[in-house]
Amino acid sequence: MAQPGTAEPLRQTDVLPEKIQITLTVNGTRTGLAVAPWTTLLDALRDRLDLTGTKKGCDHGQCGACTVLVDGRRINSCLTLAVMKDGAEVTTVEGLASNGTLHPLQQAFIDHDAFQCGYCTSGQICSAAGLIAEGKARTADEIRELMSGNICRCGAYPNIVAAIQQAMERS
Amino acid sequence: MNPFSYARASDVADAIRQIAADPAARFVAGGTNLIDLMKYDVEHPARLIDISQLPLKSIEETPEGGLLIGAMVPNSDLAYHPLIEQRYPLLASAILAGASQQLRNMASTGGNLLQRTRCFYFYDVVTPCNKRKPGSGCSAISGVNRINAILGTSDACIATHPSDMCVALAALDARVHVAGPGGARTVAFPDFHRLPGATPERDTNLESDEIITGIEIPAKGFNANYSYLKIRDRLSYAFALVSVAAALELEGDTIKEARLALGGVAHKPWRDPAAEAAMRGQHAGESAFTKAADLLLQGAQGYGHNNFKIGLARRAIVRTLSQAARGMPQSQSVKKIR
Numbered sequence A: 001m002a003q004p005g006t007a008e009p010l011r012q013t014d015v016l017p018e019k020i021q022i023t024l025t026v027n028g029t030r031t032g033l034a035v036a037p038w039t040t041l042l043d044a045l046r047d048r049l050d051l052t053g054t055k056k057g058c059d060h061g062q063c064g065a066c067t068v069l070v071d072g073r074r075i076n077s078c079l080t081l082a083v084m085k086d087g088a089e090v091t092t093v094e095g096l097a098s099n100g101t102l103h104p105l106q107q108a109f110i111d112h113d114a115f116q117c118g119y120c121t122s123g124q125i126c127s128a129a130g131l132i133a134e135g136k137a138r139t140a141d142e143i144r145e146l147m148s149g150n151i152c153r154c155g156a157y158p159n160i161v162a163a164i165q166q167a168m169e170r171s
Numbered sequence B: 001m002n003p004f005s006y007a008r009a010s011d012v013a014d015a016i017r018q019i020a021a022d023p024a025a026r027f028v029a030g031g032t033n034l035i036d037l038m039k040y041d042v043e044h045p046a047r048l049i050d051i052s053q054l055p056l057k058s059i060e061e062t063p064e065g066g067l068l069i070g071a072m073v074p075n076s077d078l079a080y081h082p083l084i085e086q087r088y089p090l091l092a093s094a095i096l097a098g099a100s101q102q103l104r105n106m107a108s109t110g111g112n113l114l115q116r117t118r119c120f121y122f123y124d125v126v127t128p129c130n131k132r133k134p135g136s137g138c139s140a141i142s143g144v145n146r147i148n149a150i151l152g153t154s155d156a157c158i159a160t161h162p163s164d165m166c167v168a169l170a171a172l173d174a175r176v177h178v179a180g181p182g183g184a185r186t187v188a189f190p191d192f193h194r195l196p197g198a199t200p201e202r203d204t205n206l207e208s209d210e211i212i213t214g215i216e217i218p219a220k221g222f223n224a225n226y227s228y229l230k231i232r233d234r235l236s237y238a239f240a241l242v243s244v245a246a247a248l249e250l251e252g253d254t255i256k257e258a259r260l261a262l263g264g265v266a267h268k269p270w271r272d273p274a275a276e277a278a279m280r281g282q283h284a285g286e287s288a289f290t291k292a293a294d295l296l297l298q299g300a301q302g303y304g305h306n307n308f309k310i311g312l313a314r315r316a317i318v319r320t321l322s323q324a325a326r327g328m329p330q331s332q333s334v335k336k337i338r
């Protein structure tokens, strides 16, 4: 039998596979949508649900700009197929503030000027929310290590760590 | 990504039925390697069988005093599981040295074993690569091979297996539980991954209609004297150039038992019983460690850009064994190497 990756020809099919109906609870709102199997969660959020706060940096799991919380855990939405998350609860950066009050992490990022261009910021903030929920980081070294999945091209790292420390103290 | 159809497996038997019925189908678990490779057009399955919901998510104690880890346990849950932290800290440390927390939250125990090489040419579909396209040639042997292998290579392929977790599993004498149309079997870790030989397109001895159901680790966890040291181009979120898993059982200063495995240097985690046997009964110190390093690296060969790995591996082995002997394992958050 063929081994993975040995480039066997695509099976010829005349019709594209049908879209699949899924339900996602995004930022507290239940939403039904029909997605092609190859639609990533990132593309579903940005292109189908108009939640463009979540960014596409590399599309290959290498930068963290697409980080969202799925059932409370931080993941890379660019390497996640939407169909595989049918029924899941998704939190994006748009869902963090409550009743017009910024999430402590959002406020801390402002207080510490923890960004320049801002492209990585929503991923950083969602990742930090996951980090705080995990409860594994206490020291600055541990924060740095467990935030290493979020690259900041502007190099705002020192202020990002300070912002996360502030939010950790207040949560 | 190419268009593909999607189905969810309802149980292990259903997963095996589905994969056996369609040679162009692939399992998807965490998706962190397969989806990535599909985006690069390295993999183009006609059908994905989603095994991520299968009830293989528990970590159970075996009658022999070891653990059976379900294939769908996420890497992060495994690393932070109390029994792993207490009894198998070498495994926890190796897992936490790999990828990022987001990826570890997604990646499965079974999928980690089956992740494919990060050889640049394997990913670059316009270049020859025997692993991706058998018979097309190997671009790395005379190309940019800084990250490639120094041990167990062949004329056909000099790729490395990129996993950190597997280096610890090799040192811990893990066994892989698999199931297929013909029933279930277990595979000793050294027999799971293959050397490239003339068939580099085959990474492992898993048949294409088989599924990994779990990983079993024996009782002995070496939780007092162990260390996992990973050397890479940046301090985190990068694959190993060289990594070392070391575990010792000491009686005073004398080595009763030693385990030593390397990552980033071969097509599979690299272990040699002779290097471990040579440490037995010796004083736990630099001279025994250097001798073990020389034995483990016997036959190492560079291909130009990666010549540095031989000396780097030798020093890393000695340092990691000494960390283990001192009971001061490498921290995965404080990066200073002591």
Ligand SMILES: Cc1cc2nc3c(=O)[nH]c(=O)nc-3n(C[C@H](O)[C@H](O)[C@H](O)COP(=O)(O)OP(=O)(O)OC[C@H]3O[C@@H](n4cnc5c(N)ncnc54)[C@H](O)[C@@H]3O)c2cc1C
Pocket: A004, A060, A061, A062, B026, B027, B028, B029, B030, B031, B032, B033, B034, B035, B036, B051, B071, B097, B098, B099, B100, B103, B106, B107, B108, B109, B110, B111, B112, B113, B114, B115, B162, B163, B164, B165, B210, B211, B212, B213, B237, B238, B239, B240
């Ligand atoms: C940016 C980046 C950095 C990374 N850095 C590191 C690192 O430093 N160290 C490291 O070790 N890893 C690293 N990884 C790799 C990561 O650990 C693997 O991608 C992950 O472990 C694969 O698991 P998965 O469940 O996501 O596999 P999937 O992508 O779902 O599957 C991989 C392969 O295994 C098959 N498969 C999966 N589960 C089973 C099963 N139970 N039975 C049979 N077949 C199965 C699939 O069909 C597929 O062919 C990195 C990945 C990325 C994207």
Ligand code: SF4
Pocket: B117, B119, B120, B121, B122, B128, B129, B130, B131, B132, B137, B138, B139, B140, B141, B148, B156, B157, B158, B159, B200
């Ligand atoms: S080393 Fe292996 S994976 Fe890399 S180009 Fe050569 S054949 Fe391909």
Ligand code: FES
Pocket: A055, A056, A057, A058, A059, A060, A061, A062, A063, A064, A065, A066, A067, A076, A077, A078, A079
């Ligand atoms: S866009 Fe997902 S990690 Fe870069």
Ligand code: FES
Pocket: A114, A115, A116, A117, A118, A119, A120, A121, A151, A152, A153, A154, A155, A156
């Ligand atoms: S603020 Fe610009 S990439 Fe981080």
